[in-house]
Amino acid sequence: MKKPFLHIAKPWILLFGGILVFVILSQVLRFRIDLTEEKRFSLHPGTEKVLAQLTEPLHVDILLVGENLPGGMRRLQKSIEETVRTFNAYSPKAITYSYFDPLSVDQEKQEEFIVDLVDYGINPTNLFVNQNSGQQAQLIFPGFLVSDSEYETGALVLKGERGMSPEQILNQSIENLEFELIAAIQKLISPESSSIAMIIGHGENGRDDGYGIVEALDGEFEIFKVPLEQAKKPADLSSFKTVIIQSPKESYSDREIYLLDQYVLNGGNLVILLNGVAVEEQALSGGTTIGMPFETGLENLLFRYGLRINNDLIQDMNFGLIPTMAGNFGNQEQMRPMPWLYYFQAGLMQNHPITKGLDVVSFEFASSMDTVKADGVKKIPLIFTSDYSKIIPAPMQISLSEVSIEPDPKTFDLKNLPLGYLLEGEFTSVFKNRFAPEEFDKADFKESGKGKVVVFGDGELFQSQLNFQDGSPLTLGEGQLSQTTFANKILLKNMVKYLADPEGIIASRTRTFQIRPLNKVKVAEEKTFWQLINVVLPVLVLLGIGGIVWTIRRNNYGRKN
Template sequence: MKKTYTSFILVLIVLIIVNIAARSIYKRFDLTKDNRYTVSADTEKILKQAYKPIVIDVFLDGELPSEFRKLKLETGQFLEELAALHPNLKYDFLNPIEDATPAETEQITAQLLSNGVKGAVATIQEGGKSTNVTVFPYALILYDGKTTAVPLLKTVARATAEERVNSSIQQLEYQFADGLRKASLEKDKTVAFLRDSDELSDVRIGDFIGSVNEYYNTRPFGIEFLTTNDTIAPQQVLEVMNKFDLIIDPKPTAPYSETKKYLLDQYLMQGGKMLLAVDPIVMENDSLSNEQRKAYPLPRKLNLDDMLFRYGLRLNNGLVKDLKHAPLALATGQGRNTQYEAYAWPYYPISKTSKDTSATAQFITKNLEDVKFEYTGSIDTLKNGIRKTILLSTSDKAKELTLPTVVSLNEIGKEVVIESYNKSNLPLAVLAEGSFTSAYKNRVKPVDLNNPTDEGKEAAIVLIADGDVLKNQVLRGEPQELGFDIRTGQLYGNKEFLMNTINYLLDDTGLIKLRNKDIQVPFLDSKKVIDEKFKWQFINTVLPLLIVAGFGFVFMWLRKRKYQA
């Protein structure tokens, strides 16, 4: 008896110690194959820097289609991981229009839209019936009086609802980390947009500027006015340029002066970063608006060739055609009956990767949607000791037309001669990194600078052979989302590619890692579920009862037999 009592006391003491240890020592284990519930070090860093309370409202509740219920489940599990890391993070799932009247629903929808939350119509299929419901696949992060919208449903070209949700689940950590960063962190880097060589107007790159401005400070900047203003010293301008972490030139159309080239060259020699979206071809769709429906593309003279050549890059002004391309939308009908129809248009190459298997290329372009180009040239890379990474290229069925040439809408519908597409993987976007040699080495300098440099520090250039990659469409004077084609409803990956590139150039690689996270989510086959519904209902409800009844029968029979004996 005394031994039993002692054992009981020991067990009780052990249980108390285990409970105390469990309260003070906390550890979660992720046993999934793809580590989907393991929060990355970059996200943890953002959470640690966000020291104030965080409130997250997720608008995924109520009656939802099956794929959205899966997204809700995964979102809840991920937020649980975030809450385990941040003691002051609270989250809740809610349906913003639950029990609301039509008038209240309209008012709530407008209020959510003002915060960046857009509603979408989804279909619930159950028992052979379809019901349309409005869903808001967003979360709102409230931090320090600031509200940030987090989109949870990713748009994927030509994808089923399940594929979209699967892609969205892959992006969950990135979307929340991105939202937390926007809400809690101060901008510490500055990006300059050059506005002095007849570049794209602010409204034509409004969404791109806005996207960059969410992460970094943005400033318009000009260099060309130096050639007409004697009161400004080039040295002072260069000193201002050196304060920028990145300089972007969005589709210049006027030739560079030697002064501008030299200042950009010396900026690069000081370790600067540049993104040049240069259009080597003069060609716009407006040129096709004539009776002949023809246009004659010409080379664009930008006075850049010698500078780029010294850096190991060359812009080709041949017009690229590709069998892998985006459509061109043309109007049919008149007046109120006007509609747009999409036609194959090989002058709009699309690309989301290249044959470059380097880690850098894969890092920037992994999981991209197709990036759309319009009337683009191509790029040659030259050997000069600078590291070149081909980020995007054409398909293996492309060709390059020598200028001048003719582009005609009459080509639409004609039989394609596949054999003529005999070029493959023409580079469209190239990253060059290394210690560059000045384009003005052993040359007469256009202006005097203090201590000019011929051999530079580690620097980087991204050259894109089409300025329209940065261009958004405009509707009623408002810039639309970059990459979205109003007339076809297609969303391309232009913005994601550009933001990945900018993040890389500014050594902000944590966000790219999160974008590239791979998670595979299994989904039920809805047709198989309907076909086998009765079988699984029987297995899950009737069969367990039959098993219990069988055990009961056997038990009673054995007991009766025992007492009869």
């Protein structure tokens, strides 16, 4: 008897009906489940918030291309692609991507295009790859470009701290991909999100007159030069997300310190770049000068907040260079770079959103710092010197003749001195139990409040070097003598982004992906065993199962025959 048609078709109807319902639901309900232990395919809430603001599609050009890339570079390349795909899954507008080789541009426009990439911070890297004829050099651009219908920006992704192994640098670069991409997107869709004040009126900003800070933050923040003498009350500073004091040369009055104190206690962010020793660099060009203790009145404020900048200078074996005159060539003076222990590079960073993954930062005449008791204030050191440092107390004689003296490593017996601190928490006013300036309303005075303060013992940290030829300021972090670009600019940008929104996209820089390398010793010892397990055992299992099935079939059907 034949089965009814409906009875036969019912399973197929249920199957295709279920598939249809699943397809419809997938269009209505969008969800992702990240089953990885480190949540590699999930995004920080700050990132999701920025993506939610997209009003038009974006396109990402992945510049890391090339034949026969090493395994690590292929891994980074694949990670950029996966990050873009993850962003697209969370974005209300499409984020597409494609691979683009900058070297494929017409020869006439290629040099100009590469210069544009360098302006975005995407410096080319010379890589040695395996070819049939042996190893050959190949120029790669480990970065990406992000564009909408009108604008374009880009970022470098291959970044790491000095001293890291190549595997660690790659891993850290992958960890920071989310931040680099969302920071570029945010720059496109919401430029100049907050205001920053640079205090003037006390000889601040030094040799570059603030150019380094303005150039570094241009397009992302609005920068204003603000004389404190024009502020009538603390509320006049409240419109600024961050206030920066850079290398003052004159003292601050009680009135001005009161304004800064109340600004912090009302939730403001204060950055102080202060020298503990005054060094006349122009006098140093003559051969010798004297470094004298230097105070501006800000020391009392910082002491109440839990920090002290000492009247000394740090020397470090990881030294930089200083230009010295080395005689004449004809009628032209010859300049020669010489090692200078007062200029040094710091590459040991705290695992913090501001400093994680930074390359070396250049310091000039930096002073040491100590913490003091301040209840309610958390003190986080950000950058440290190398393992070979020493401190010279002021007053001291500073002479260019020191460049010709080979330093004795035994005298550099201090290690990892902190060069900058982040202070955050509940601050107590420096004017508590003191008379405040009479011109301010006592009813508005706050004895304590929450804010954030960043302090560096180097007033020139965010000042650009000057071009030797025409005296114009260079890009922040660019070193003429060393032909190196230091991470001062990135440090500044990370710092102001953290102060503006510590829970925003900058917090994604804390992501950590665990490196799980194979134990090479164990691999060598157990190689044969695991080869047997993976190659021979499956074959034996299949033969065993086949033998059992053959035996059962022979017993069942052999008797019937």
